[in-house]
Amino acid sequence: MTDEVDQNTILITGGAGFIGSNFIAYFLDQYPAYHIINLDKLTYAGSKENMSDFVKDSRHTFVQGDICDQKLLSQIFASNRIDGVIHFAAESHVDRSIEGPDAFVQTNIVGTYFLLEAAKKAWERTSSGQEESPRFHHISTDEVYGSLGKEGYFNEQSPYAPNSPYSASKAASDHLVRSYHHTYGMNICITHCSNNYGPLQNDEKLIPTIIRNAIEGRPIPIYGDGSNVRDWLYVADHCDAIDKVYHKGRAGETYTIGACNELDNMSMATHICEQLDIYYPKAKGSYKEQITLVADRPGHDFRYAIDATKMSKELGWKPQTEFNKGLLKTINWFVKKYKIQTV
Numbered sequence: 001m002t003d004e005v006d007q008n009t010i011l012i013t014g015g016a017g018f019i020g021s022n023f024i025a026y027f028l029d030q031y032p033a034y035h036i037i038n039l040d041k042l043t044y045a046g047s048k049e050n051m052s053d054f055v056k057d058s059r060h061t062f063v064q065g066d067i068c069d070q071k072l073l074s075q076i077f078a079s080n081r082i083d084g085v086i087h088f089a090a091e092s093h094v095d096r097s098i099e100g101p102d103a104f105v106q107t108n109i110v111g112t113y114f115l116l117e118a119a120k121k122a123w124e125r126t127s128s129g130q131e132e133s134p135r136f137h138h139i140s141t142d143e144v145y146g147s148l149g150k151e152g153y154f155n156e157q158s159p160y161a162p163n164s165p166y167s168a169s170k171a172a173s174d175h176l177v178r179s180y181h182h183t184y185g186m187n188i189c190i191t192h193c194s195n196n197y198g199p200l201q202n203d204e205k206l207i208p209t210i211i212r213n214a215i216e217g218r219p220i221p222i223y224g225d226g227s228n229v230r231d232w233l234y235v236a237d238h239c240d241a242i243d244k245v246y247h248k249g250r251a252g253e254t255y256t257i258g259a260c261n262e263l264d265n266m267s268m269a270t271h272i273c274e275q276l277d278i279y280y281p282k283a284k285g286s287y288k289e290q291i292t293l294v295a296d297r298p299g300h301d302f303r304y305a306i307d308a309t310k311m312s313k314e315l316g317w318k319p320q321t322e323f324n325k326g327l328l329k330t331i332n333w334f335v336k337k338y339k340i341q342t343v
Contacts, residue, residue, distance in 0.1 A: 003005070007016050007036050007081055008031075008033070008035070008084065008286045009012070009032060009034075009036075009037060009081055009082055009083050010035070010037070010081040010082070010083060010084045010086060011036075011037045011039065011068055011076065011077075011080075011082045011084070011085045011086075011296065012024060012027075012037070012038050012039070012048065012085075012088065012268055013037060013040070013085070013087050013115065013281060014039075014040055014087070014088030014089030014090065014281055015036070015038035015039070015040050015046075015051070015062075015088065016038065016040035016042055016046030016047060016050050016051055016062075016202045017040065017045050017046040017050065017051070017088060017202075018198075018200050018202055018205075018235070018242050019043070019088055019139070019196055019235055019238060019239075019243050020038075020040070020046075020088035020089075020198065021046075021050035021051055021200055021237045022199070022200060022235045022236065022238075022239055022319075023086070023088070023177070023238075023242060024036055024038060024051070025053050025054055026062065026239040026243070027239075027243065027310050028059055028060065028241070030243065032057065032059075034119055035059050035061070035326060036059060036061070036081060037061045037063060037076060037082070038051070038060060038062045038303055039063045039065055039067065039072075039076065039089070039209045040063075040064065040065075040089065041064070041065065041067075041089070041298055042064055043067045043091075043093065044157075045091075045093070045202050046203075048225050050200050052069075054203050056136070059100050059217070059223055060070035061100065063076065066107075066111070066114050066305055067107065067111035067112070067114060067153075068106060068107065068110055068111045068114055070117075070118070072284050073115060073118035074118055074121075075222070076118075077118050077119065077121070077122035077174055079181065082119070082122060082123075082134065083134050084134050084135045084136070084137070084170075084234065084246065085115065085119055085134070085135070085136045085137065085140060085147065085183065086246060087115060087136065087137065087138050087223065088135045088140070088240065089107065089111065090107060090108050090139075090170065090173075090245075091103050091104045091107045091108055091166065091169070092141075092166065093166070093204055094143075094164050094166045094167075094204075095104075095204070095297060096166075096204075097165040097166035097169070098164065098165065098298055098299070099299065101169075102156065102167035103323055104165050104166055104169040105169055105199045105203060106326045107167075107169075108169035108170055108172070108173050109169050109172045109173055109176070110139070112173040112177065112183075113173075113176055116136065116176060116177065116180050116186070118237065119134070119136055119186070121182055122178060123186075123203075127318055133185070133186070134186070134187060135187045135188070135246060136177065136180070136186055136187065136188045136189075136253045137188070137189045137190075137191070137242070137245065137246045137249075138173070138174065138175070138177040138191070139191055139192045139193070139242070140170055140172050140174050140190050140192045140193075141167065141192060142154050142168065142192050142193065142194050142231075142256065142258070142304045142306055143164070143167035143170065143215040143301065143304065144160050144162050144165075144167050144170050144171040144174060144192065145158045145159070145160060145161060145162075145169075145192070145304075146151070146160075146161030146162060146194070146290070147161075147301035147303060147304075148201065148301075148302065148303040148304060148305055149302065150303065152305070152306035153258075153305045154192070154258075154273065154304065154305065154306050154307065155256055155306075155307040155309070155310070156192075156253075156254045156255065156256055156310055160174075160257075161300040163299045163301055164299045164301075164320065166327075167231070171175070174244060177190055177254075178190065178254075179336060180202065181251065181252040181292070182252070185279060187251045188250075188251065188252060189194065189245050189246065189249040189250075189251070189252075189253055189255065190253075190255075191241065191242060191254070191255050191256075191257055191274070192254065192255070192256045192257065192306075193233060193238055193241075193256075193257040193306075194229060194230065194232065194233045194257065194258040194259065194260070194303065194304055194305070194306045195230040195232050196229035196232075196234070196238055197233070197234060197235065197236030197326065197327065197330055198236065198326065198329070198330050198333075199329070199330060199332075199333040199334075200235075200333075201235075206265065206268065207268070207272065208334055209221070209326075210268070210269050210272045210273075211276070211330075211331055211334045211335065211338075212334065212338055213286070213290065214236060214272065214273060214287040214290055215276065215280065215287075215332070215335060215337070215338060217263045218289075218290065219290055219291075219292035219306050220269055220273070220290045220291045220292060221292055221294045222269055222292065222293055222294065222311060223265065223266050223293075223294060223295075223296045223297055223300060224295075224296035224300065225266070225293065226264060226265045226266025226267075226269070227264050227265070227266065227302075228265050228300060228301070228302055229262050229263065229264045229265075229302065229303040229304070229305070230263065230264050230268075230303075230306055230308050231258045231259060231260065231305045232259060232262055232263060232268075233257065233258060233259040233261070233319065234259065234263075234319065234321035234323075234326035236320075237259060237319040237320055237321050238257060238319060238328075240317065240320070241255075241257045241311060241315075243319050243343075244311075244315040244316070244317050245276075245311075248314075248315050248324045249251040249314075249315065250314070252295060254312050255310055255314075255315075256306050256307060256308055256310065256311070257306065257307075257308055257311055258305065258306020258308045258335050259306075259321075259323070260305075260308075261323045262303075262305055262329065266291070267294055269288075269291050270288055270291070270326070272287075272327070272331060273287035273288040273291065274286075274288070275327065275328060275331055276331065276335075279328075279331070279332075280323065280335055314339060
């Protein structure tokens with residue numbers, strides 16, 4: 001366990017979502033002296049069920065609300081000594097951003113701006129005499145860098161080239177956060193992670209969709225020809241990386257976080273089906289027979305891959321979860337969630 005520190009109050013936005021809720025559970029375990037204020041709107045991507053492991057913990061305070069609510073943000077900062085912000089809250093589903101970009105612009109750009117302003121104003125009033133200003137850690141994505149070909153990796157120097165309304169809105173929020181460091185001296189860090197997987201992920205994402213459709217006997221939809229490649233990072237390893245950047249990352253810096261687990265979507269679907277065949281076999285046939293190619297989505301980036309050398313050299317981080325073990329944990333968790341019994 002990490003050494004205890006003096007009482008700190010951290011504002012975490014989006015703590016009822018997939019990564020945010022996993023992070024709060026991790027953080028409370030690592031830092032017994034910390035108190036967390038968890039601000040979440042509870043949209044489709046967040047739920048009270050995701051907070052079941054810590055919702056009654058006295059070190060956790062849940063506030064249902066919107067980061068676009070300036071009055072609420074002001075009240076939170078006025079009523080609490082906020083020692084840092086870790087900003088997860090975002091609209092993050094690419095398909096939804098294609099169907100309706102408005103919510104992505106509002107939450108990811110405008111909401112981040114309102115949060116930055118609330119933090120800046122509060123910390124300007126309370127920073128006198130402090131040796132180090134509070135940290136604002138912004139959680140971003142590798143999708144802001146666009147699409148890779150068959151070779152190469154994203155790193156902290158990669159140029160921005162977003163290809164969807166989602167990634168464009170995240171890119172804009174990154175630029176806002178960076179500007180508050182260079183213009184106002186705010187102590188910020190930005191992290192760009194590859195695709196996460198693990199318990200509590202939203203049902204609409206790729207891996208939960210594959211598992212759910214497989215065990216419910218429905219077609220498993222795979223975009224295009226299934227050749228799109230992603231680097232898969234187990235959520236617990238991401239939580240560890242965020243912890244290290246929040247506490248030890250250099251102010252004003254960005255860090256890319258990945259696990260070097262590249263897999264195309266067809267291979268992912270096949271692998272999950274093979275695991276289901278072993279541990280949750282059907283009465284007849286293989287789950288792989290349900291894999292179905294569907295029309296590709298607009299602006300579908302071909303490949304993402306991360307070079308996490310900076311994380312390793314500066315902060316001593318590397319992923320700990322072997323991919324097959326992490327995936328089996330994920331499969332078991334979702335099968336239990338959907339209450340499917342083995343045949």
